[in-house]
Structures are given as structure tokens and as C-alpha cells.
Amino acid sequence: MxxxxxxxxxxxxxxxxxxxxxxxxxxxxxxxxxxxxxxxxxxxxxxxxxxxxxxxxxxxxxxxxxxxxxxxxxxxxxxxxxxxxxxxxxxxxxxxxxxxxxxxxxxxxxxxxxxxxxxxxxxxxxxxxxxxxxxxxxxxxxxxxxxxxxxxxxxxxxxxxxxxxxxxxxxxxxxxxxVPLGTTPSHFRPGIDPRSVRAKYGLDGGPWLLTVSRLDTHKGIDTAIRALPAVRAAFPTVRYAVAGVGSHRPEFERLVATLGLGDAVRFLGFVADDELPALYNAADLYVGASRRYDLLAEGFGIALVEASACGLAVVAGDSGGVPDAVRDGETGLLVDPDDPAAVTAGITRLLGDPTLRRRLGDAGRRA
The missing domain is CATH 3.40.50.2000 (Glycogen Phosphorylase B;)
Incomplete structure (x- = not known):
């Protein structure tokens, strides 16, 4: 052959x-x-x-x-x-x-x-x-x-x-x-020491929300940023890390400034593949609020699967192919990605319920 x-x-x-x-x-x-x-x-x-x-x-x-x-x-x-x-x-x-x-x-x-x-x-x-x-x-x-x-x-x-x-x-x-996307569970797994990436990217304190994505309009990063003031009203120490590069970064940075979020949002830039498992382990919750935007959409979302493999619960946009990557109520929560209030509700529900967050993360690891 x-x-x-x-x-x-x-x-x-x-x-x-x-x-x-x-x-x-x-x-x-x-x-x-x-x-x-x-x-x-x-x-x-x-x-x-x-x-x-x-x-x-x-x-x-x-x-x-x-x-x-x-x-x-x-x-x-x-x-x-x-x-x-x-x-x-x-x-x-x-x-x-x-x-x-x-x-x-x-x-x-x-x-x-x-x-x-x-x-x-x-x-x-x-x-x-x-x-x-x-x-x-x-x-x-x-x-x-x-x-x-x-x-x-x-x-x-x-x-x-x-x-x-x-x-x-x-x-x-x-x-x-x-054929849904998969990842290597021995590479993306819980229990990886996150101290090196915390030190490198300044991820002190927390809890930390995380998105790993190209900085594009349909990825819902702006929706997560708009949700953050209400999330921080309930959990004042919550911060949001965004790993990835893209032409829309200045737009997102202006939104952060407009909302007065200061260092509550950290743009990490390009993160090498070999650092991603530790980065997921440094986070407390993964947010992937992708949505349909003009002719752009999320066909699946491999970062959602990587986060789940690392034992993270996920809040994800109920859009495009994302429901194949996140089982609503089993490995994460699917929310309306066009509504910051819905994203806020998903995040605060999981931050306020560590038992549920752990259960969803464990199920994501097994999925």
C-alpha cells in the first residue's frame, strides 16, 4: 500500500x-x-x-x-x-x-x-x-x-x-x-505544574478565566470582556487571560480601557503549543463564546477539547459546531454567545459552584 x-x-x-x-x-x-x-x-x-x-x-x-x-x-x-x-x-x-x-x-x-x-x-x-x-x-x-x-x-x-x-x-x-477533532490526553491533562507559565505571563492571583484563540471577531472575546464587569461584581478578584494573536487586538484593548477593566484582562500574545497544557492548568474556567459573525463561524473549537482534556469546565457559545465539542450540562455550559448577560450567568454559575465546576471538568476529561 x-x-x-x-x-x-x-x-x-x-x-x-x-x-x-x-x-x-x-x-x-x-x-x-x-x-x-x-x-x-x-x-x-x-x-x-x-x-x-x-x-x-x-x-x-x-x-x-x-x-x-x-x-x-x-x-x-x-x-x-x-x-x-x-x-x-x-x-x-x-x-x-x-x-x-x-x-x-x-x-x-x-x-x-x-x-x-x-x-x-x-x-x-x-x-x-x-x-x-x-x-x-x-x-x-x-x-x-x-x-x-x-x-x-x-x-x-x-x-x-x-x-x-x-x-x-x-x-x-x-x-x-x-470526524470531530481530538487531542492527545497524555499531553493535555490535569496535574501539570502551572508555575512556569504563571511566572512567564504574570498570571498571579485569580480566579482566572482563559480563552485560547485567534483574536478575531467571531471568537466572542469582546462578549467575554463585556461580561467581565458583572462577573467581577460577584467575584471581584476574577481576571481574564487571552492567548493568541490577531489584527483585532487593538480593538479589544480599547474595549478593556473603555470598561475600566485595567489589568483584569491580560493579552498573552502567541503561546507555543508546548506551553498550552500548563496554561490550561493555570486557569480556573475556560471561556469560548464563539458566535456567527457575518461569514465567520466556529466549526468546532479544538481549544474547547484541549481545555476539557485538562479537566477544565467550559462556558461556550451555542453556535456553529461548538455543541459537538461541549456537551451542555455534562462537560460545560452552552450559552447565547451574542448576549453578555448569558455569558456572565454561565461564568458566575460555575465560579459559584466548585462542585459543579469540578464535575463538568472531570466529565470533559473522560469525554
Whole structure:
């Protein structure tokens, strides 16, 4: 049986949920049965050593894989890898840009491919298909040309079926598979000493609420910040840590200043994957109030699963694919992510009931 290729724009050490999921995928394949094709990041050499798979880097920075020149180089490199390894199948970590070299492999070398879909890209694709015949044709080639489509949640799967039906691919639509994101329970676990990350990021005092996320509008970070004054009225020492980077940080910082929250909110910036387990262990409650915002949505939310694996109870937005990651009343609480009062109620309920918080955290660890 030939090697399986994984074509991934998003792959460690790049941050974000998709990259972490692709890392988990690479760890779970039998050793040396998967060949990863990706770009190069600072820290790639050190990151690659933890995987039992061969990782081949296109000879350009990963950020350039989305350019025409980058796609041409990646496609040529993927073709050479397929010939050399005798690849029998290729996975696309994301529809774009990985779908382009995958479609070429299928047409030129008869290598079937599967596309992993995450949610938001399908919302964007739907909008573009209605506006442009070319975009519709491209979608039919990339997504409709796949041998299988795998979704990260039931919500994403339903969206994928709608798109595929619109593209005239009803058989592929009926066969969309759902594979929820997982994590490594020996890596993300309770009982990890948090003192090093507390010292590094200044996480003294507390209780601490935590969000690990790209700083984007649909992640609900602004809703959690708006909820914080009422939370602190009930629990005055509560503070909120946000780990991640993104262009909306200045907007969130202005909101913190407007609400007079001062150092009650701490933006940690980029946190390396190997520090995340300790960071989750430094927190008392995880907040992931993701919501639908225009054409952005949360298809699943791997940080929710990571937090649960570390024994944290979760307050999460009842939106998109999040209900597949958080079982309401069992591993956490689902709340209206558009309503700061609802987020406040979820947080204060769990902070005020340590027994319930511990029960939900324990159940999340077992889930």
C-alpha cells in the first residue's frame, strides 16, 4: 500500500486550531506511513522532530504558499513527492490552498484526495459561488473533485452537503463524513505544574478565566470582556487571560480601557503549543463564546477539547459546531454567545459552584 500525503498550509509550529489538528493527525498515523508537505516557519526544524512522519518543506516561507508562484512551486513539489513515494491518497488540511496541488495530483497522477472542511471556508465559498461563475467552477473542481469530504462537526457537515448539492455533487454530499477533532490526553491533562507559565505571563492571583484563540471577531472575546464587569461584581478578584494573536487586538484593548477593566484582562500574545497544557492548568474556567459573525463561524473549537482534556469546565457559545465539542450540562455550559448577560450567568454559575465546576471538568476529561 502506498504512502498517504498530507498537504497542509496549516501545520505546526504554525498556531491555530487547524494546525494543531493536523499535528494530531500526523501523530496518530502509523509511523512513516504519512508524508507531510507544507511550508516553512521559524521553528519548523525543532517542531518536526516530535512527529514520527517525514515532513517535507516547500522551499519558501509558508505564508507564500497562497501566492501564484507559491502554488506553482507547491504543486510541482507535491507531484515529485507523489512519484517518489508512490502515494496512494492525499489529504488536504484545508480546501484552499491545499486543494490546488491535490486537484493537480488527481488529474496528472490519478492520486485520489480527500478534503477536510472546517466551516467558515464553506460560508465564504457559498457567498462567492452566487456572485461568480468562475468561483463556482473552481469550487466544483476543488471540492467537487474530492473522493471524500470530512467535516469537523455535524454543523460543518450539513453546510458541506448544501454546498456540494449546489455544485451538482449529490453522491459526494450524501457521503460527507464527520470526524470531530481530538487531542492527545497524555499531553493535555490535569496535574501539570502551572508555575512556569504563571511566572512567564504574570498570571498571579485569580480566579482566572482563559480563552485560547485567534483574536478575531467571531471568537466572542469582546462578549467575554463585556461580561467581565458583572462577573467581577460577584467575584471581584476574577481576571481574564487571552492567548493568541490577531489584527483585532487593538480593538479589544480599547474595549478593556473603555470598561475600566485595567489589568483584569491580560493579552498573552502567541503561546507555543508546548506551553498550552500548563496554561490550561493555570486557569480556573475556560471561556469560548464563539458566535456567527457575518461569514465567520466556529466549526468546532479544538481549544474547547484541549481545555476539557485538562479537566477544565467550559462556558461556550451555542453556535456553529461548538455543541459537538461541549456537551451542555455534562462537560460545560452552552450559552447565547451574542448576549453578555448569558455569558456572565454561565461564568458566575460555575465560579459559584466548585462542585459543579469540578464535575463538568472531570466529565470533559473522560469525554
Amino acid at each position: 502506498g504512502t498517504t500525503l498530507l498537504l497542509a498550509f496549516n501545520f505546526p509550529p504554525l498556531g491555530g486550531g487547524i494546525a494543531r489538528w493536523m499535528g494530531e493527525l500526523a501523530l496518530r498515523y502509523p509511523p512513516h506511513s504519512l508524508l507531510v508537505s507544507t511550508g516553512r516557519h521559524a521553528g519548523s526544524e525543532a517542531s518536526d522532530r516530535r512527529f514520527p512522519q517525514a515532513i517535507d518543506h516547500v522551499g519558501i516561507r509558508a505564508t507564500r504558499l497562497r501566492t501564484l508562484n507559491g502554488l506553482a512551486l507547491w504543486t510541482a513539489r507535491a507531484g515529485a513527492l507523489a512519484r517518489r513515494s508512490g502515494a496512494a491518497f492525499a489529504w488536504c488540511a484545508e480546501l484552499k490552498p491545499a486543494g490546488y496541488p491535490a486537484r493537480w495530483l488527481s488529474a496528472r497522477h490519478a492520486v485520489p484526495y480527500g478534503v477536510i472542511v472546517h466551516g467558515t471556508e464553506l460560508l465564504l465559498l457559498q457567498a462567492k459561488m452566487h456572485r461568480s461563475r468562475f468561483k463556482r467552477w473552481t469550487a466544483r473542481q476543488l471540492l467537487g473533485g474530492a473522493a471524500v469530504v470530512v467535516a469537523n462537526s455535524r454543523w460543518t457537515a450539513a453546510l458541506a452537503r448544501t454546498v456540494l448539492d449546489a455544485l451538482g455533487r449529490p453522491t459526494l454530499a450524501r457521503d460527507v463524513r464527520v
